[in-house]
Amino acid sequence: GGLGQVMELEIITGASATHSCMYDRTKRPALGLLGGQPGAPGRVSLSDGSQPHPKSHYRLQPGQRVILELPGGGGFGDPSQRDPQRVRDDVLAGYVSHEAAARDYGLVV
Numbered sequence: 001g002g003l004g005q006v007m008e009l010e011i012i013t014g015a016s017a018t019h020s021c022m023y024d025r026t027k028r029p030a031l032g033l034l035g036g037q038p039g040a041p042g043r044v045s046l047s048d049g050s051q052p053h054p055k056s057h058y059r060l061q062p063g064q065r066v067i068l069e070l071p072g073g074g075g076f077g078d079p080s081q082r083d084p085q086r087v088r089d090d091v092l093a094g095y096v097s098h099e100a101a102a103r104d105y106g107l108v109v
Helices: 084-093 098-105
Strands: 005-010 017-022 043-046 055-060 065-070
Touching: 084 098
Parallel strands: none
Antiparallel strands: 005 065, 017 055, 043 065
8 A cells, every 4th residue: 555654743843733624534544455454543642642633623732742654545456466576575664564564465575
C-alpha cells in the first residue's frame, strides 16, 4: 500500500494554539485490492497520552505536542508475489522495515 507518515507538532512559542483536525481512516483503514492487505488505521494522540477525537478542535499549550499517525493506502496484489529485488530496494530506501519485509513479503533482508 501507500506509505504512511508520523508527524509530531509542538507549540514552541509562549502562547497556546488551537489545533483543528478532520482526519479520516482512524476506524476503517483503506482496503487492499486484488489480494493486497488493508492499510493501517490512523491515530491522533497528545504528549500526555490522551487521544482526542480525530474530527475535533482543541487547545494546545506551550510545550504540548500532538502526534499524528497518518496511514498509507491499502495494498495492491498479493504481497508474496512482489519482486524480491523491489522489496529489498524499499528496505534499503527506508520505506519498509526489515521486520515488515519478513512479515508481509516473506523476505529476510
